[in-house]
Amino acid sequence: MKDDPNAHIICRDLFKIYKRAGLEVVALRGLDMEVATGEMVAILGSSGSGKSTLLNILAGLDKPSAGHIRVGTRDLLNISDAELVMYRRLDVGFVWQVPGRNLVPYLSAVENVSLPMAIAGVQKRERRKSAGDLLSALGLEGKLNRQPHQLSGGEQQRVAIALAIANSPPLLLADEPTGELDTESAAEVFRLLQSLLFLL
Ligand SMILES: Nc1ncnc2c1ncn2[C@@H]1O[C@H](COP(=O)(O)OP(=O)(O)OP(=O)(O)O)[C@@H](O)[C@H]1O
Ligand SMILES: [Mg+2]
Structure with a gap:
């Protein structure tokens, strides 16, 4: 099959096999998927069908066992560790299920959202302004200086989305x-x- 050059994500015959204590679990078995730039996709499947496995691979947190996977210009099967760091830093944002896992508990909302910008080298004044603007755009103006435990679960997830983008x-x-x-x-x-499809 020829790759569509407009696709942002291409997976072909993707496999993920977990090996633990002599046992093999095939979590992904020959997955084919294409996602276009600007497309929003929901992945449905029963518990244990490999949804989190696929997302972890797309996030660059885990490596596939075999097949072909390209995100943007990067080949995630044959990626160097240095390139993987850049990929995670700049090319992908991630929101986890448990709000507490997305945020640093002792930092305020605006400090949390500033973190990825600091890692990307944005100057302090600029990142505080951008983080504040972003949180306000997501309906959290007035709550910028609250720590995660001072926010509701839904508000924490909105901060997590702001951090991820x-x-x-x-x-x-x-x-x-x-x-x-x-x-x-x-x-x-x-x-x-x-x-966000319209905001970004
Ligand atoms: N680190 C791991 N080591 C060994 N097996 C694993 C590991 N992570 C996941 N698995 C197994 O891989 C399969 C797919 O798991 P995965 O977490 O991707 O499923 P899921 O679709 O996200 O399920 P759920 O809807 O319950 O979140 C399962 O059989 C699971 O037990
Ligand atoms: Mg899961």
Whole structure:
């Protein structure tokens, strides 16, 4: 199959095999997938079907066992450690299910969102302003200086989304980002994720 040059993500015949204590678990078995630039995709499947495995690979947190996977210009199967660091820093944002896992607990919302910008080398004054603007755009003006434990679960996930998109990565991944939220907050976070398609 010929690769579509407009696709941002291409997976072909992708395999992930976990080996532990002599046991092999095939978590991905020949996955084919294409995602276009600007496209929003939801991945559905029963528990244990490999959704988190795929997201971890796309996030550059885990390596596939075999196959072909390209994100942007990067080949994630044959990527050097140095390139992987750059990929994680600039090319992808990630929102986890548990709000506490997304944020540094002793930093304020604005400090949390500033972190990835600091790592990318943005100057202090500029990153505080951008982080504040971004949080305000996501409806958190007035809560910039609160620490995660002073925010609701839904608000924490909104901060997590702001953190994940702080460096404007071309790819935003979210693994059950509303799994820990009540129905109303979940709907709000989903609306926010959808609106990002127009915001970014
Ligand atoms: N680090 C690991 N070591 C060994 N096996 C693993 C590891 N991580 C996941 N697995 C196995 O790989 C398979 C896929 O797991 P994965 O977490 O990707 O599923 P999932 O679709 O995200 O499930 P859920 O909906 O419950 O979150 C499962 O059989 C799981 O037990
Ligand atoms: Mg999962």
